[in-house]
Amino acid sequence: ASLKFGLGANTDLGIFLGQVSNMTGTNGNNIQPILIGEPQSALGNTASLGVARAMGATLGFKLGENGNLKASFVDFDSNTNANTPAANRLEVYGVDADFKINGNFGITAGTGRSQFKNGTSTVAFGNKNTRTNVGLNFTAGGLGIDASYAEIGNAYVAPGAWSKAASYWNLNDIKQTSVKASYNINDKF
DSSP states (O other): OEEEEEOSSSEEEEEEEEEOOOOBOTTSOBSSOOEEESOOOTTOOTTEEEOOEEEEEEEEEEETTTEEEEEEEEEEEEEEEETTTTEEEEEEEEEEEEEEOSSSEEEEEEEEEEEEEETTEEOOOSSOOEEEEEEEEEEETTEEEEEEEEEEOTTOOOSSOOOEETTEESOOSEEEEEEEEEEOSSTTO
8 A cells, every 4th residue: 555645845755555465376485575684586585574564654745946965764574584584674764855056067966774673672783784875967959967976885785786797786884986878869759
C-alpha cells in the first residue's frame, strides 16, 4: 500500500507498507526475494537477510523554483535472523538534494546510512555504514555531461541500484568518480 499527501504547495509526504511475496519455484526457493547483506551464492548464504516486509516514508520539499530536498526512511523486516550480523531488521535513511543553478548547470548531493538491528537493538556490522554522493551536471542543446563522486562504506548494504561495475551491482567499500556524456540528436532519437 502506498499513500501520498500534499502538505502545502512545497511539501509532500509519501508513506508505504508492503509484504514480499512468498511464492517459490519448483526447487522450493523464493522467486525474486529481496536479500540484504552478503551476496547469495548458488548454495544459499546465511549472511543474507531475507526481507519479509518493508515500510517507510519520504518527505520532500521544494527549494524555490529550482531545487528539491528529499528525506527517506525505510525499515526492512525479516522473519529470520542473518548470521553475519545477527540481525532481523535493516533501517535505511538518507537525504538527497538537487538544485538547478541556472539553465545549464545543476548540482546534486546526498548522504545515507544503513543500520542492522535485532529487534530494537543496534547491531554492529563493518565500520562504515554510510554513503555520500555529490554531482555536477551540464546541459546545452542536446549535449549533457554529468560528473559525480560517490563514497560507499564497507557496511552500507541498502537494497537498490546505486552503482555498477561490469556485471556487479551495488558495490560497497568504494570511492567512485564518474563522468558521463550524452547527446540527443533530435526529440525522437
